Amino acid sequence: MERIKCTFSYDGTDFSGYQIQPNGRTVQEEFEKTLMKMHKGTPVKVTASGRTDRGVHALGQVIHFDSYLSIPIENWQRALNAMLPDDIFVKEVHKVTGSFHARYGVIEKEYRYFIHNSKEPDVFKRNHTVFIGNELDILAMKQACEHIVGTHDFSSFCAANSGVKGDKIRTIYHVSCEKDVDTIMFRFKGSGFLYNMVRILVGTLLEVGRGERNPTDLKQILQAKDRSCAGKTAPPQGLYLWNVKYESD
Template identity: 40%
Template sequence: MNNYMAVVEYDGTNYSGFQIQPGGTNTIQGKLIAVLSKVLNEKIDLKYAGRTDAGVHARYQVISFKTGKDLDIYRILWSVNSLLPDDIVIKEIRKVSPSFDARKDATLREYSYFVVNKKYHSVFLKKYSILITRKLNVRLMRKAARMFLGVKDFASFCNSERLSDSTVREIFRFTVEKTKDDLIIFKVAANSFLYNMVRIIVGTVLEIGSGQRELSSIREALIKRDRKMAGEIVLAKGLFLTRVEYFS
């Protein structure tokens, strides 16, 4: 069997998340499997780097799949993209080692969250960002972001509906940047993430930036492992999976 990886970009607005779910709901994975299976004329199963939730987007999702065929990359790329919906596109396909697994082999995943911080929302950004009209303290939010760095227990910063065996994760980078157009971009990179973790962390940092929460509350929330100690979850529409890294 030949093993291939692909980079996928999608607008998650109209989907119930990436992963196939019981009941035949509309998912990104479901669309990809259906089209790949049709084009390759065989049943395809695929692995993925990040399980994005309903309404979350991706600029750089990585998938891997195996096939008995030796693919003509250009032809397959064109054929698959011509059949996929307009809000999903495969940007790249390449052959990889037989053991490569898009999920298990990923060493870093980065998400970006977009916030417009002005009195009105941009016509071109409102579909992919949230609006906060209250002036945000970017310097204070950067201090808050640094408090999440390293190996920590993020039990307070995830939705308990999908608690995994361990709530310990390592955040490698967390930056807060503001553009001249008053667009604030949060970028969080970690080995992996818990359910709703990025959206709850961003919501907490935004509350600090708007003066609704003290900086010290982050440390307290990390210690007490109680979801009620963290901030509100922000809307899914501002979140993008933007980077996935592997050892080689």
């Protein structure tokens, strides 16, 4: 058996999220179906860096799985892409040691969130960005971003029904907000993220951008450790799991 690490992108539009569920098409299911075909009917379980919700995209999701196939490593990418549906694309495949774990080995994750900020919506962007027709205060959002960086208890930014076990302390290394023509991009890098954390952060930052909150409110919201103090959860289609880092990289 060999352990394989695989980095891939997917368009979340037509998936009911990453993780297998009884009803609805999922990324994990498509991957495991493909691997089962390659392994002549033997089920192969894949383990991801984490799940993504319905409608959320990935540029660099990472999974590992164990395979008895002796495919030269350089052929894995082509073999997988030939069989996977066209809304999943494998970008890199590596052999790793048995100690590699796609979920427990994560040392940093990056998410990005894209807003289409224009007078009129664009039908071609509707599944891959969130449209906002009003002007937003970019400077205020930049200032608010600074309060998120650091090690904090992010209870206020965790979905109430998350079922997260253990503490809600996470370290965020980088948060930024940049506007380029009619696209606003938020970037978040951190040691880990709670359930819906990025979407609640973006929802709250957008309330700052609309002038409904002050940039310094982020400090108080963090201190409150209460989900009801933060803003609305931003919609899924603007969110991308951008990159996952491991010690072995």
